[in-house]
Amino acid sequence: MLRKGLAMAVGILMAVPAFGADTIKVGASQPLTGRFAFAGVQLNQGLADVFAWINENGGIKGRKIEYIFEDSGYQVDRAVAVFKKIMAEHKPPMFYGESTGQGKALAPEITKTYKILYGSTSFSSELANPEKYPYTFVSGPTYSDMFGVLLEYIAKNPKGGKPTVAFFYSDTEFGKDPIPYARKKAKELGVDVVAEIVTKVGAVDVTSEVLELVKKKPQYVIIHGFVLSPIPQVIRGSKDYGLDISFMGTFWSMSQMIIDKLGEDADGYMGINPYAYYYETDVPMIQKIRAFNQKAHPDVKHRPNSYLQGWFTGMVFAKCAEICLENGWEITGDNLVKALESIRDWDVGGLMPPVTFVNHKVPVGRVYRADAAKKRFVPVSDWIRLQ
């Protein structure tokens, strides 16, 4: 473990490899330390690996991608400083940010001064708004879209009578982001929101929250704004009270560690993932990713969905650059955005269904259910595309 940690530290220090002048540069401020590091390290590896894979396969029309990243520690001020440093030193036309906070903080300057294509870890609904943030995109559905997909599933699968749901979210920007949309969408679909429970990330005791569920008895509970704790406590607590509730999670709470933590109590836990899982070996792109990992990282047995988000976002950057080169456009932020908006039904080898950007996001996802015996998530719906 120590060796792995030291290797990571050395990797951070040796972030910039030697490349020629004709490379296509992608900059990134990555949360390799701090509260979000559990995902940031994987996101960063996903981006680094997809670019290495593209370069191995001839690059983009013969041009190699140069990936320049630095740790930003999940702190907005530091992330902004890293962004400006990388922009000043390398002038990349594309950049990958670490958080919603960084995206919002930099948006005015990106719009007025830098004019580059900007993607990030964030699925914030606010960042997928081309009128307000013309250079920003979300590499998948927004949190609102995720609620939309889950609510559509609930509306079609009521568990007796009118479908009912409770929203259980954290008292953070991340937690509250999709809630106004979710309330509206539930109303449109005829799903009754019987409770909204707000709690802190990492809460030790959730008794009062579970008792609220005992009182309201929703058929479904959508949990959002957490990664792990207190999701296991809530699910176990409701089982202790004999409640028959289907719990659902959004992207960050659909990772393998939820199943590992819950053990047999994971059975029936559901949620949305916009990407295929690393163990879906019948998906062509997953096969390629696994083959790359076997060669480049032979010790790695599993990659979480944050790695796949990084990989997919790297594919988007590369695709936009490719469209520019195909059309003889200079690789600038404006042309890259034009390229992004022109993408229609792009085949990404099953990592996602054919990709079309709608308002700089891809409003699609699939509902998966945890199978405790198999220790993995299995799809229980087809890809659901929001209109």
Next chain:
Amino acid sequence: MDFLIQLLVSGVAVGGVYALVGLGFVAIFKATGILNFATGEFMMIGAYFGYTALVGLHLPFWAALLVALAGAAAVALVVERALLRPLFGQPTITVVMVTLGLSSILKGLAQIIWTAEFRSFPRIFPRKPVFLGPAVVPSRLFYGFLIALAAVAVLAAFFRYARAGVAMRATASDQGAAYSLGVDIRRMFGLAWGIGAAAAALGGVVVGAIGGISPQLGALGLKVFPVVILGGLDSVAGAIVGGILIGVLENLAGGYLDPYVPGGSVKEVVPFLVLLLILLVRPYGLFGTREIERV
């Protein structure tokens, strides 16, 4: 009525867990007069030692617990020797700033050694909840409370009856007088740090077993702060009383107020409201010594 009983019982149980971490603050403050803002990180480091012993070395739970306590105590002894001893006689604020820096260093070290991934403890306590009348208590909280009670009893007895415990109290009360009476003050400081870290580590194992561990686990230390202020920074019994009061207040606020407040989170605010009130009215807490320096 059942609703109220459930909230009370569960509040008492979670209060025990808070008290465990609170003991980490109290043990060090009681002997050295230092408020260790890295207590949460000692809790986190202890939880990782326990995790490594359980999962990496496949030790039984009791042995893993010993590894957690001894590991955290050893780190604390090194810290006390290398960082704090040279600061003897320096203003309190200097020492406080060092403990704040220490918390960042421990977080960074944990990430380098164990990576940033969340990790789950294998099942330590039985899955089946404990039924107390109409109240259902998750087994981890129930056993966490029992462990807290045992730890408080051991620590209280240590400070009351053990020679070293009495010497530690004497050191905290008046270093000059204690020294002139032959108390090895440096040894007492080291011992206090070791005991404080071990108590926090015990809390870390229980909290880690409830929700999993990551280098950010130490953030709970801040939440426990109102507990020790309420109980009294230098009172062992105060930690458990403070823990129970905060746990119960949190649960009552969560059960009765949160559903009616848009955006919720009254439950999270209550401990800090209590902290504010206590600092205004009785800054030394319910059972603390009156002479407490504000930092």
